[in-house]
Amino acid sequence: MSASLDKQRQKQLLTWLKQQAKQHKKLLMLSVLTGFISAIGIVAQAALFALILQELIIEGGHFSTILPYFIALMGVFVFRTLLTYAREQINFLMGQSLRRSVREQLINKIEQGGPISISQHTSGGLSTLLIEQIEDLQDFYARYLPQMRLATIIPILILIVIVPFNWAAALILFCTAPLIPIFMVLVGMGAADVNRKNFKALAYLSGHFLDRLKGLHTIRLFNQGKNQANAIHQAAESFRIRTMNVLKVAFLSSAVLEFFTSVSIAVVAVYFGFSYLGELNFGAYNGVVTLFAGFFALILAPEFFQPLRDLGTYYHAKAQAIAAADNIEGFLASNTHDTGHHTDKTHLINEIQTIEAQDLIILSPDNKPIVGPLNFTLKTPFKLALMGVSGEGKSSLLNVLLGFLPYQGSLKINQIEFHTLDIDNWRSQLSWLGQNPYLLNGSIRDNILLADRDASEQRLNQVVKQAQLDSFITQLPDGLETQIGEDAVRLSIGQAQRIAIARALLKPCQLLLLDEPTASLDKQTAQDIDAILASNYQSHNIIMVTHQMTESMSFDQIWQLRNHQIHIDQKA
Known part of the structure; x- marks a missing residue:
């Protein structure tokens, strides 16, 4: 039986190979x-x-x-x-x-x-x-x-x-x-x-x-x-x-x-x-x-x-x-959900006003349930802290909002079902900062300008200062042209995170998603990063995944994820 299936698979693959040649x-x-x-x-x-x-x-x-x-x-x-x-x-x-x-x-x-x-x-x-x-x-x-x-x-x-x-x-x-x-x-x-x-x-x-x-x-x-x-x-x-x-x-x-x-x-x-x-x-x-x-x-x-x-x-x-x-x-x-790269998808023209979920079940790439069902409504402006132990699905909620995970149930932005949105248009409204943000093997300038290649020198210097990178960069012989190496090997974790913050600041956004941005940092550096985020994102809608509350940032909503369910414990 297995030999027969293997022969059938070879025939299928040969047909696929020939189909690729039809366009040539x-x-x-x-x-x-x-x-x-x-x-x-x-x-x-x-x-x-x-x-x-x-x-x-x-x-x-x-x-x-x-x-x-x-x-x-x-x-x-x-x-x-x-x-x-x-x-x-x-x-x-x-x-x-x-x-x-x-x-x-x-x-x-x-x-x-x-x-x-x-x-x-x-x-x-x-x-x-x-x-x-x-x-x-x-x-x-x-x-x-x-x-x-x-x-x-x-x-x-x-x-x-x-x-x-x-x-x-x-x-x-x-x-x-x-x-x-x-x-x-x-x-x-x-x-x-x-x-x-x-x-x-x-x-x-x-x-x-x-x-x-x-x-x-x-x-x-x-x-x-x-x-x-x-x-x-x-x-x-x-x-x-x-x-x-x-x-x-x-x-x-x-x-x-x-x-x-x-x-x-x-x-x-x-x-x-x-x-x-x-x-x-x-x-x-x-x-x-x-x-x-x-x-x-x-x-x-x-x-x-x-x-x-x-x-x-x-x-x-x-x-x-x-x-x-x-x-x-x-x-x-392999199964990959539709991320909405189609011309007939809906563009989000107005500012983000509401994010609503009803019986939302977040799925893995192979369509297995991860979190849910979740029910919530977020009305702007909001600053939300999402807490819970590891494995409860906090990052999964951010990933479904980024369009990287499929879901069942309903998730709506401004009363528009999420899967009907044009994903590129939606992501243009977002900015993201993770625990270990990826930096390219290039210069500091190249990594910051990844958010906006057309940014002016004045705007670039502004975000460098806002991210408290200016004192560090002035000490470098090549300044912004300094090569950081593969996997940012020439930088400390805190310096790499500041570059990622400058990159996030360079991109105008309506919603900032923070996935434990200080988890890998020492206490003093974590406090510095929290202060930078607090001073620069007061006017933004924020969803922050964290294990512990920060002293610098104030949240108007705090959700606990327990047993893959949302529990609203308190309000700040």
Whole structure:
């Protein structure tokens, strides 16, 4: 049963891969057309070469007699060379376009899912999906797909041109041709499964290594370096073994193809050899097997099998692409709620006046209930503190307001159901500050201007001062142009949080969402951050997730989340 399901899955993935190629059908047809014209050139070359040999050996001709044929032969050779180059360029462009298209789909899916969806995957796994596995689609589109069509067209063309000269040679080629695809399929039946296991091993190794690299300091503090090194070694060894299994399949496939091709060509050669010795007297229509017919058929015999051999060579590209598509299509098909990126969605024109929830159940990305049912009404202006122990769903409530989590029930902004809002328009009304806000690997200026690329220098300096960054920045040799490094390694946590505050201040908003912005800070720095937020956001609507009340900020509503339910304990 499992084998049957696996075969059905491979068929489904192959259909998905071909569907991706439909939007680039013109390039595919152009590649096949150039390949077909090149095959006509091969036939012309074989005919010219056979004529030259016929003229020299049988007719006893001189060089002047064969000169036109020789010039034509060189011309066809140059033409085919240029055509082959053009086809390679077309194939590369087709593969490049399709890879770009699939990568865009993945990035859009990641953007649609938001940070909650991303957190369910390791960084190494996502990078492998977006880079290595996308790249493994190249040969399927650039090689296998065009060759699959040519493997049918070119052998038929060669049979058509050989039959008028010798039907026996054409019959031999016709009878032996099916051996190659039959054994190609038999050898390659398990190739997709081998490649899929190889991809999973690579994704695990990438994620495992990157996560351990990020936690190297912690690993060393707990003296676990040797154990983790052994774990990485085992993962790498597993990946090596699976890679060698893939290569075994590829080499076995090539060996089988070469064997049956050689046998078939040898049979054609033996037939003509015995015909010239007078042992065989069939195949020619006039009873005489001419030298031209023999050379013509023998030159074209390898070319008859070449498209099938090329298809066999690229057959592992199909298996590789199916294995990659298993992860890619699975990721694209995973449940992600509609975030409202559509032109027919409602734009929030007026200022935020009310936020209402009725029987609101917040769901995880895989549609499992997290919090709820919740019932509440917020009327502006409001400053809400949302408290509770970890795991009660406080951050989930912020994430559903940010549009990153699906929900059941009703959530309305100004009496407009949330899922009908245009999410980009809604997010433009919000500003967010988390416990560990992400800073880009760039300058301080770049990170602050992420909120508004068109902000003036005066406005930039204003938010720097408001976030109490001015004294810190003046001490830096490069000032705002100082590079903070990857994961803000050149900054303290407090300095990074101040940069995030400056970025949030630069963005005008109606609603500020704060997700424990001081949880990772020492007491003095936390008090400083609270004071900065209190002095700059007095006129804003605020929802702040926190474990404890702050001395600087005053709240008019305090909600406790207990047992995934809201309890209004007190009012300040």
